[in-house]
Amino acid sequence: MNKIMVITGTSKGIGRELxxxxxxxGYTVIGCSRSESELxxxxxxxxxxxxxxEKSVEKMITDVSRKxxxxxxxxxxxxxxxxxxxxxxxxSVVEKIFKVNVLGTFLFSRxxxxxxxxxxxGRVVNFxxxxxxxxxxxxxxxxxxxxxxxxxxxxxAKEYAGMNITVNAVGPTPVKTDLIRNIPExxxxxxxxxxxxxxxxxxxxxxxxxxFFINHKSNxxxxxxxxxxxxx
Amino acid sequence: xxxxxxxxxxxxxxxxNFELQGSDEKASDDTVLFGxxxxxxxxxxxxxxxxxxxxxxERNIDISLVSEKAMSRxxxxxxxxxxxxxxxxxxxxQ
Numbered sequence: 631m632n633k634i635m636v637i638t639g640t641s642k643g644i645g646r647e648l649x650x651x652x653x654x655x656g657y658t659v660i661g662c663s664r665s666e667s668e669l670x671x672x673x674x675x676x677x678x679x680x681x682x683x684e685k686s687v688e689k690m691i692t693d694v695s696r697k698x699x700x701x702x703x704x705x706x707x708x709x710x711x712x713x714x715x716x717x718x719x720x721x722s723v724v725e726k727i728f729k730v731n732v733l734g735t736f737l738f739s740r741x742x743x744x745x746x747x748x749x750x751x752g753r754v755v756n757f758x759x760x761x762x763x764x765x766x767x768x769x770x771x772x773x774x775x776x777x778x779x780x781x782x783x784x785x786x787a788k789e790y791a792g793m794n795i796t797v798n799a800v801g802p803t804p805v806k807t808d809l810i811r812n813i814p815e816x817x818x819x820x821x822x823x824x825x826x827x828x829x830x831x832x833x834x835x836x837x838x839x840x841x842f843f844i845n846h847k848s849n850x851x852x853x854x855x856x857x858x859x860x861x862x
Numbered sequence: 863x864x865x866x867x868x869x870x871x872x873x874x875x876x877x878x879n880f881e882l883q884g885s886d887e888k889a890s891d892d893t894v895l896f897g898x899x900x901x902x903x904x905x906x907x908x909x910x911x912x913x914x915x916x917x918x919x920e921r922n923i924d925i926s927l928v929s930e931k932a933m934s935r936x937x938x939x940x941x942x943x944x945x946x947x948x949x950x951x952x953x954x955x956q
Contacts, residue, residue, distance in 0.1 A: 688924070688926065689924075692919055692924055695919065696919070744912050744915065744916060745916075747909070747912055747913075747916075748916055792905050792909075793909075
């Protein structure tokens with residue numbers, strides 16, 4: 631039976647790579663981002679929306695549910711970052727980061743779980759960062775938002791367990807994407823040196839963890855945050 | 863959508879939940895949906911509300927039952943089947 635996967639933030643970076651990977655596996659992928667997607671595939675459908683806009687998210691998931699009758703997987707990938715000292719961080723940036731990273735993850739989890747509850751089965755994967763265990767200076771707001779995502783992951787896991795929905799999170803080490811393009815090279819190097827495995831993640835490393843989380847045999851795996859690079 | 867149709871959807875969601883709990887109880891207009899006088903537990907209540915929302919969506923009625931307005935009302939619309947029917951009718955009319 632065709633697998634239906636919703637991925638947020640699919641116009642670029644990891645979200646786009648994930649879309650292409652799961653399309654290749656034969657899944658139907660429904661993506662979204664603020665901008666149009668250049669990804670063209672017969673099994674890919676794109677929605678242009680702001681993940682923190684409640685009404686838009688509700689409408690998207692209602693449309694998806696009507697068309698495909700079910701959702702098997704949700705990857706809450708959409709996220710934004712802004713690296714700066716807190717003394718140089720305006721409130722508007724804090725608001726924006728929390729809206730996309732925390733509210734976006736919440737809204738998609740809530741709406742998709744309603745659909746998954748009908749089939750009494752589902753897998754949700756959220757995205758954290760190794761910035762959380764490292765308590766990275768200069769990333770206070772981004773990391774705080776991801777700490778909230780981690781706590782949400784653990785609590786949603788409990789709330790959704792009765793519906794046979796698992797909720798887990800992956801915490802990648804830096805990946806070469808737009809998200810870190812403004813971080814100086816020496817900062818990235820010093821960050822990587824704090825990991826057990828001293829290298830950047832690639833998309834395959836993240837996909838490997840997601841595949842473990844969404845596997846049918848991973849029924850007992852929920853509420854977990856798995857960091858790459860040997861961090862805990 | 864008629865009052866009777868809304869009621870049927872709610873009754874169905876409640877009866878599904880009773881069945882899941884292994885209970886012989888059947889939904890009525892006076893079934894208490896939550897609180898100490900209810901035989902429905904908190905997870906059952908969530909399942910009923912989500913079940914009703916899903917059923918309404920399948921009939922092309924896109925309303926959210928968990929709005930701030932609903933939650934902050936002095937007299938909760940989620941108290942009994944009767945109050946929930948009234949609330950859904952209000953939401954549909956808006």
